Amino acid sequence: MKRNPTRPVRVGGVTLGAQHPVAVQSMCATRTQDVDATVEQAEAIRQAGGHIVRVAVDSARDVQALAEVRRQTRANLVVDLQENYRLASEVAPHVDKVRYNPGHLYHHEKDKPVAEKVRFLADVAREHDCALRVGVNCGSVDPATKARHPQDDVSAMVESALLHCRLLDDLGFHRYVVSLKDSHPRKVIDANLRFAAARPDVPLHLGVTEAGIPPEGIVKTRVAFEQLLSRGVGDTLRVSLTLPNPRKHEEITVGLGILADIAAGRFRSVPVFDDDKLNIISCPSCSRVENERFVELAGAVKEMARYAEEHALTIAVMGCRVNGPGETDDADLGLWCGPTHVNLKRKTVTVGAFTYDEILMRLKRELDALIDARAAATR
Numbered sequence: 001m002k003r004n005p006t007r008p009v010r011v012g013g014v015t016l017g018a019q020h021p022v023a024v025q026s027m028c029a030t031r032t033q034d035v036d037a038t039v040e041q042a043e044a045i046r047q048a049g050g051h052i053v054r055v056a057v058d059s060a061r062d063v064q065a066l067a068e069v070r071r072q073t074r075a076n077l078v079v080d081l082q083e084n085y086r087l088a089s090e091v092a093p094h095v096d097k098v099r100y101n102p103g104h105l106y107h108h109e110k111d112k113p114v115a116e117k118v119r120f121l122a123d124v125a126r127e128h129d130c131a132l133r134v135g136v137n138c139g140s141v142d143p144a145t146k147a148r149h150p151q152d153d154v155s156a157m158v159e160s161a162l163l164h165c166r167l168l169d170d171l172g173f174h175r176y177v178v179s180l181k182d183s184h185p186r187k188v189i190d191a192n193l194r195f196a197a198a199r200p201d202v203p204l205h206l207g208v209t210e211a212g213i214p215p216e217g218i219v220k221t222r223v224a225f226e227q228l229l230s231r232g233v234g235d236t237l238r239v240s241l242t243l244p245n246p247r248k249h250e251e252i253t254v255g256l257g258i259l260a261d262i263a264a265g266r267f268r269s270v271p272v273f274d275d276d277k278l279n280i281i282s283c284p285s286c287s288r289v290e291n292e293r294f295v296e297l298a299g300a301v302k303e304m305a306r307y308a309e310e311h312a313l314t315i316a317v318m319g320c321r322v323n324g325p326g327e328t329d330d331a332d333l334g335l336w337c338g339p340t341h342v343n344l345k346r347k348t349v350t351v352g353a354f355t356y357d358e359i360l361m362r363l364k365r366e367l368d369a370l371i372d373a374r375a376a377a378t379r
Contacts, residue, residue, distance in 0.1 A: 012076030012096030017203030139327025
């Protein structure tokens with residue numbers, strides 16, 4: 001495959017970009033504080049061929065656990081900072097890369113300029129020999145940037161990514177990669193092609209976020225990867241699937257398979273996602289999931305909604321408090337799952353919170369009402 005002439009970025013024992021092989025990664029779905037389970041899953045991902053393993057940290061106890069995870073695994077580790085960028089100084093000694101989301105930097109110390117927060121992250125990364133990932137997500141672009149691009153998620157993502165590249169470059173920090181993710185393959189393709197045209201030097205991490213349950217989640221991901229990698233865009237990737245914990249390493253197997261097919265010229269006749277049928281998106285299981293029944297619920301939603309396949313509606317099933325609220329806003333019906341209850345939304349309007357036993361029937365009522373309302377509007 002031809003490759004964009006990106007610069008090299010070292011992440012532990014693997015180098016991304018600069019014509020190095022495309023690296024495949026995944027994320028632990030275990031509680032980081034459960035050291036034994038996290039080490040077991042990190043090693044399963046590594047032994048399946050994963051080059052990088054991501055874990056999430058939300059608290060001081062997670063930081064303590066991360067130090068022990070680091071001692072017990074040979075994996076190249078990336079930490080996901082979530083909403084508290086200030087944890088970077090505590091986690092950086094134990095990992096090879098720190099991932100931050102530009103859209104989450106405004107959550108803490110709102111009066112402090114974003115540039116100062118980025119400087120802090122770059123200084124920490126430099127001190128501890130870490131790379132950075134600027135991880136831009138469709139559902140969590142900062143409000144100011146999003147407001148400049150109403151109804152245009154792709155432009156908002158690209159602007160956010162380019163801004164943070166400039167901030168890091170101005171600091172003389174170049175050991176970073178960028179990701180621009182959406183749940184729709186078309187938006188992922190568009191965003192990454194536009195970014196790569198503007199910054200062909202910056203290595204890109206590819207992924208369709210909330211791709212969902214196999215096989216549909218694999219198909220969506222393959223669509224994006226085939227279109228991007230065949231154009232030389234992409235230096236590392238993750239296949240984000242909704243899977244139970246013991247099967248998390250399958251993301252690596254699928255990713256390696258897609259890479260092998262593309263390298264051998266085995267392109268599939270892939271569908272185009274034109275938004276004219278039912279679209280169910282669900283986030284990959286990860287350590288932020290607050291109730292593992294979320295995975296079962298995603299499968300149950302898919303089965304329940306089969307009767308509505310010919311209706312152009314989107315149902316989003318999100319497993320955590322971090323991405324759930326924002327990334328369900330654009331769905332016709334959204335579920336974001338807490339420890340004991342599931343929050344049901346109609347786009348940005350909250351319908352209510354329901355138990356895991358109640359939610360499926362209540363979702364069906366809302367789905368039927370949407371279908372009836374659209375039918376009435378066309379009469």
